[in-house]
Amino acid sequence: MKIIVCIKQVPNTTEIKIDPVTNTLKRDGVPSIINPDDKAALEVALQLKENCGAHVDVVTMGPQQAEVALREALAMGADNAYLLTDRAFAGSDTLATSTIIASAIKKLGADVVLCGRQAIDGDTAQVGPQIAEHLDIPQVTYASQVDYVDGALVVKRQFEDRYQTLRVATPCLVTVLSSAYKPRYMNVADIVAQDQKQVEAITFNDVVVNPEDIGLKGSPTKVKSTATKQFDKQIATYELGAEEAAKLIVDTLKQKHLI
């Protein structure tokens, strides 16, 4: 079984800073990490590899700096890594990105494509499902458990109030939730060994895509502006007895649908 895991390098949002003038993310000096849902998808792939034997490749699209994310994946136990990088890819929105990644997956070939549910910087949850559409393969989103049973994947999907378990034949694409899988640490031997491995570059010339479908030209999404959510603290002071105070708190929470 060949598995391709799609990962994205994202700024670590626990240390994120917003530029107060432009209202955009300050990326300078912000450490980059593998997007948490994607890392969980990699963990799923590595567990499938351990349990039933699989070849695990990782791909990412991004600038040269994204190589370190692929190297981390190799140090966790992935077999090969591919960096989709080209000037022609720059400015791609989710649709154009998924077009490029799907074309690379076609070239590499895969029985199972695993993606994270969504990235913590964009939060769209679009790229995984779009890749599946481009490849014309079934997709299962929001997976909290993935097993390989009798030649098919058995996937548990998590919803807010329920689970759904279904069987899906390969080839297929699954998007994974970070809450369900704790990714392993990189192993020291694999950390050392990855320096001997190549991260293969895949450029525009290596894939079959229409230049009109990628980059800025192929991106119907236009970002008009971004804004940071503002929270207005409203502080009210009451002087009440214990009983009245408790009632007020409960009523307020109920009114805000918090309880």
Add this chain to the structure above:
Amino acid sequence: MAEFKNKLFEQMVKDFAETEVKPLAQEIDEQERFPMETVQKMAKLGMFGIIVPTQYGGAGGNYPMYINAVEELSKHCATTGVVLSAHTSLCVAPILEYGTEEQKAKYLPKLSSGEKIGAFALTEPNAGTDAGNQQTVAVECDDHYVLNGSKIFITNAGYASVYIVIAVTGKLPKGVEMTAFIVDSEMPGFSVGKKEKKMGIRGSSTCELVFENVVVPKANVLGKRGDGFKIAMKTLDGGRIGIAAQALGIAEGALDATIQYVKSRKQFGKPLSAFQNTQFVLADLATKIAAAKGLVGVATNAKQNKLPTLSVNAAQAKLFAAETAMEVTTKCVQLHGGYGYTREYPVERMMRDAKITEIYEGTSEVQRMVISGALLRK
């Protein structure tokens, strides 16, 4: 081609220390408990064989990675740091450097996997800084030596199953001839004695070792007969970088905790961080930590590249990092005020932990002897 391993290793060990080591630090100190669960997790990741070549079952990494691991672990828990340091610097490294092919093939794979933990036994009740005054003896007899005597203050004792033991094998015109042995804990006559109750690094096991007619095969002599003192001193040169890294980690951990504290603690209507006294103390501590980090880097580089300056570099790194750790933790407790003196805050433990770095693997005074000795020999 650029190398990523040191960067990735640092990321891994930082993450591991914060997630797995930090939450246990207070508990193992309170309970004086060896952190076996952490040791097992570290073993699984290959951290006990960082510097061991892959042909002996190690990770094939380098000295900077190992030193980085001790530093990052010690930021949160100096006990966990010293478990790794004693194992790697004092047992794995001398077998790597002085062991025969058979010894390496026999011992390194299990030491690398963490199936066996390593330790080193030089100190005796009457041979501390005066390490030449050894009284543990090994008498040659056919194809083996018979070992008798005792060692004290042995880090990892009881949990380790491979010990590098220094013993007297003869008399010299001046002093005694010493030899290094690889002793297995299963050898009959070997036992672990009294466990020390310590001020700091309380999760680390520190015990007496007793040898009663322990038969050690000649195949377990490390290096040549008579090389024991040299091997011990060279081993400690390497070990001192590990302890310097531990001290550095303690200092960094205390400063991190204190920065957090002074930003949140308010007195006279403003956070402590708004007072210039706080700011200046923090600035001085951070500067000393940076200097210590530089010295640890120099010594680590000397070890990695087998430079002749190693002995002095390691002594300087350990001397400065240990005294920095003591000063930083003491001042961090002071910045915490009364809270810093309680066991609610980690700086109290860190101050107790820091003290040992000025004492073991050569006191600060010994480091000054090493450094000045090299200066005056010129």
